[in-house]
Amino acid sequence: MDNQRTYRIALAGNPNTGKSTLFNLLTGLRQHTGNWPGKTVSQSKGYFNHLQSSYEIIDLPGTYSLFSNSLDEEIARNYIAFEKPDITIVVLDSTSLERNLNIALQVMEITNKVVICLNLIDEAEKKGIHIDEQKLIDRLGVPVLKISARNKIGVDNMLNTINDIVQNNRTFTPMNIKYSDEIENNISKLQPDIEAAYKDYLPSRWIALRLLEGDESVIEELNHRVLKNRKEGNEYEYASGE
Template sequence: MSHTIALAGNPNTGKSTLFNLLTGLRQHTGNWPGKTVLRAEGELQTDRHSYKIIDLPGTYSLYSNSSDEEVARDYIIFEKPDITLVVVDATSLERNLNLALQVLEMTDRAIVCVNLIDEARRKGVTVDKDKLSKYLGVPVVLISAREKIGVIQLLKTIDQMAEGLIETKPYQIQYSLEVESQIQEMEPKIKQIFGNSLPSRWIALRILDRDEHLLDALKRHVKHPNEPKVDSEVAQGGCCHGA
């Protein structure tokens, strides 16, 4: 049985370098359906499992601001990869963690891959992976895809997550009392429509942001007899929270 891995990350984090390292020549490219956005897929074989890796477009967020962002968001939400590898730049960790936190609102099957640690060390930057992992609630692995540092540990972590041996508790951003109150009010309605198949808290946040593109995507990808309730009942309470 093959597992799926989604590679997510900001542009210029070395994500494509990692994709090439993991897949070698076992890859092919095309376009995402209905988009001009490039889709790259490859295969990874470890000692224990085989994986299909999808290299998502490099983005700074997972909102609906561009086709790249919509493609990356929709894949994580609707295709539900077994593992999402979030590649971040060790030299710009604070800026890169914005995307990582967004991914953690969408899935609990995530690994944060801190790349370019060789550059960080040259600049005198150190990353405490254990402390960062405890804070984020998911595994953190330090690597340099270019120098092939930390790859064995990354592969071990991927296998362990695929086998269900890693328990995660992703960090959840806490918003204002007003926003949290609205989320709590909306979540039961969202779960009534979609059950546990989609992250209800994340959907509530996007509806509060009046993300019309997400509502359209929900209609395209989710077939449910009560689907019209998404924009008729749930979306009535929408307001921007500035996430």
């Protein structure tokens, strides 16, 4: 076991789902706000310990998706994809799960180190909304936990789950969203070349989707990161954070 290193957690989700409430609860006074490097968007970073591990946690900008539609989306997306946190916690509003699941699925296309938190579970229960978390776990293929950040319910359970994932190097096999036949065919055509170029730096399926979309900022970032890595002679060591 590696007790020395600080694990990195990213908090992702739509605006108003309780990300900052959770962030404040976990970090208390051990936090500071600055700007994202080279950007005018503010960044909250904090620290906490749990069991034998120490963590750095970043409160990502709240977004509805992870494309290059806005600076916020790009920042959140780039952090998850290119800074490769040890865990991305997706914080969802349990009272509007259908709308909120979109961002969870998008995160799951980028990384398999995901924990989904169904926050505001107290509000959902008040409204008579019953969520079958086991069904979600089975369908999505990643841990799904009910929490209430404001009422401090389920947070210890969440931390224990995270501890188990980082200490035992657990990964998951998130469900793939199936696209139309045309898109799926194009993904399959692109994947071999993507895998040849970028190895397993990021899921080839995700890169293929970005290529099909014509998202040049992802490709630029990817080339920058991977080529830089190769120049430094780390061709096969893409996992960051070590």
